[in-house]
Amino acid sequence: MTFEKALHRALVERSGVRSFVVAHEGRIVFEHYRHDIAPDSLQDINSVTKTVVGLAIGAALHEGVMLPLDTPVSRILPQLCERGFDRRVRRITLRHLLTMTAGFEWDQSVVDECVLGPCDRFRSEESRLRFVLSRPLAPPGMRFEYDSHALQLLSLVVEAMTGHTLDCYARDALFAPLGIAASEWISDEEGHTFGGRGLMLRTRDMISLGVLMMNRGAWNGAQLIDERFIDDAMSVHSDGGPPMDDAQYGYLCWIDPRYVFAAGYGEQFIFVAPRERVVAAATCDQDDTPKGLRELFVEHVLDRL
Numbered sequence: 520m521t522f523e524k525a526l527h528r529a530l531v532e533r534s535g536v537r538s539f540v541v542a543h544e545g546r547i548v549f550e551h552y553r554h555d556i557a558p559d560s561l562q563d564i565n566s567v568t569k570t571v572v573g574l575a576i577g578a579a580l581h582e583g584v585m586l587p588l589d590t591p592v593s594r595i596l597p598q599l600c601e602r603g604f605d606r607r608v609r610r611i612t613l614r615h616l617l618t619m620t621a622g623f624e625w626d627q628s629v630v631d632e633c634v635l636g637p638c639d640r641f642r643s644e645e646s647r648l649r650f651v652l653s654r655p656l657a658p659p660g661m662r663f664e665y666d667s668h669a670l671q672l673l674s675l676v677v678e679a680m681t682g683h684t685l686d687c688y689a690r691d692a693l694f695a696p697l698g699i700a701a702s703e704w705i706s707d708e709e710g711h712t713f714g715g716r717g718l719m720l721r722t723r724d725m726i727s728l729g730v731l732m733m734n735r736g737a738w739n740g741a742q743l744i745d746e747r748f749i750d751d752a753m754s755v756h757s758d759g760g761p762p763m764d765d766a767q768y769g770y771l772c773w774i775d776p777r778y779v780f781a782a783g784y785g786e787q788f789i790f791v792a793p794r795e796r797v798v799a800a801a802t803c804d805q806d807d808t809p810k811g812l813r814e815l816f817v818e819h820v821l822d823r824l
Contacts, residue, residue, distance in 0.1 A: 522549075522819070522820075522823045522824065523549055525819055525823070526539075526541075526549060526551070526815075526819040526820065526823075527551060529815055529818075529819050530551045530815075533810050533811070533812075533815075534553075535786075535803050535804040535806070535808050535810050536551075536553065536786075536801065536802075536803050536810055536812070537552070537553050537556045537562065537802045537803055537804065538550075538551065538552045538553065538556055538558075538560075538562065538722040538800075538801065538802045539551045539722075539799065539800070539801045539812075540722045540723060540725075540726050540799065540800050540801075541797065541798070541799045541820055541824075542726050542729070542730060542797070542798045542799070543795075543796060543797055543824055544796045545730050545733075545734070545796075545798075547723065547726060548824075550722075550723075552722075556802075558721070558722070558723065559701070559721055560721065561701060561702070561703055561719040561720060561721060562719060562720060562721065562722060562725075562787070562802035563719050563787075563802075563805065564718055564719065564720055564725065564783050564787045564802065565716050565783030565784040565785060565787050565805070566667065566715065566716050566781075566782060566783040566784060566787075567718070567725070567781040567782065567783040567787050567788070567789055568704075568713070568714075568715065568716045568717055568718040568783070569667075569670055569714070569715060569716075569771045569772075569781070570728075570771050570772045570781035570789065571689060571693070571718055571728060571781075572670060572673055572674070572685065572714050572771060573617055573752055573770045573771035573772065574689075574693055574728065574731070574732070574744060575677060575685060575688060575689045575692065575693060576613070576617065576673065576676075576677070576770075577736065577744035577745065577748040577749065577752065577770075578688075578689075578692040578693055578743055578744050579677065579680060579681060579688070579692070580744075580745065580748060581736070581742065581743065581744050581745050581748070582692065584680050584681050585613075585676075585677075585680050585681075586613070586680070587613075588612065588613045588614040588617065589612050589613070589614055590612060590613055591609060591610060591611065591612055592611050592612065592613060592616065592672055592676060593608070593609040593611070595676050595679050595680060596672065596675055596676065596679060598648060599611075599652060603653075604652045604653065605652075605656045607622065607656050607657075607658060607659060608652055608656065610658075610659050611659045611672075612659070612660075613673075613676065615659045615660055616669060616670070616672055616673050617673075617752075617770040617771055618663070618756040618757055618768060618769070618770060619663050619664060619665055619666060619669075619757070619768060619771075620659065620660050620661070620662060620663055620664070620756075620757060621656075621659055621664075621666065621669050621672075622656045622657040622658060622659045622660070622661060622662065622664070623651070623654045623655070623656055623664065623666050623668070623669050624654055624655040624656070624657075624664065625654065625664060625665075625666045625667070625668055625669075627665045627666070627667065627761065627762060628761065628762070631668075633647075633650075634667045634668060634715055634716070635716070636705055636707075636713075636717070637705075637706070637707055637708040638707075638708060639708075641707070641708050641709075642708045646709075647668075647671060647707055647708065647709070648671070648675070650668070651668050651669060651671060651672065654668075663757040663758065663759055663760050663768060664760070665760065665761060665762060667714075667715030667716060668715065670714030670715040670771075671707070671711065671713070671714045671715065672714070673685075673714045674711050674712050674713065674714035675711060678711065684706070684710070684711065684712045685704075685711075685712035685714065686704040686706070686712040689704075690702070692743070693728075693731075693743065694724075696738055696739075696741060696743055697724070697727040697728070697731065697738060697743075698727065699720065699721075699724040699727060701720075701721060701724075702718065702719060702720050702724070703718070703719040704717055704718045704719070705717035716783070716784075722800050722801070722802055723800075725789050725800035725802075726789075726798055726799075726800045728789060729789045729790070729791045729798035729799075729800060730798050731743065731744070732749060732752075732753065732779070732791045732798075733791050733792075733793050733796065733798055735749045735750065736748065736749045748770075751769070751770065752769050752770035752771075752772060753769050753770075753772065753774065753779045753791070753793075754769055754774075755767045755768070755769060755774055756768060756769055756770070759773065759774075762782075763782060766780075775813075777792060777794075777817065777821060778790050778791060778792040778797075778816075778821070779791045779792075779793075780813070784805065785803050785804060785805040785806055785807075786801065786803040786809075786810045786812050787801065787802050787803060788800065788801045788812055788813070788816075790813075790816050790820075792821055795821055795824060797820060797821060797824055799816055799820055801816075
């Protein structure tokens, strides 16, 4: 049975999979869309958004509009120095945020509606920033803690450094050069782009982002992100932890021995396997039903191409 037929059969058996696209050597070689999903449909990629935020930080560094990664965030956002916050907040660096080692406590397994979109609580009771900074804090850099709320600090950093919202900056610095013409990205109650989730893309455009990573920041002869940043991003910076207990962590991306991947709730994925020159992207129904896509990627893509 051919690679295409075997992969198609495996995907049809998984009714929760909306789309699955594979590229080899930068060229799309396989596309699957469920009967109710069009190739041009924008898909909610959930926490795959985080990896795109990491790429935006890399693009800003390449353009010279971002301070070095070991810069304390408080140098960019003086609000972090306000009285009432744990003084350790001032020691959190950009690198800590990229590696999920800022130190804030957050149980990502607990449903938190305020991480999903604009929240009335942050319009009336307290600001989102104050909530983020007022949580219990361990010394920065000491432990991995998957924290969607802390990613809002990177959104504010991009705004402060570039003069544009994260959404607008990513469109100009990443999406436009990659030919990504359609996207949507939600904002919080104060108009700041969400850093932890909320981006919608076509599956084919997720492939383009993966190819950019595979090509170490290069696209059609142009260097959008420094090679060194991509190499660092795709290197292990911690052993990781929930929600991916069997993967390590780089800069806002997960690392398996054979591939690097961006992951979102419901099994939204971008897979990047530089050695095999393979990139795959998948979108699925927004639920907890296991789809087994990491295993499918290895068995039906990496082991066959």
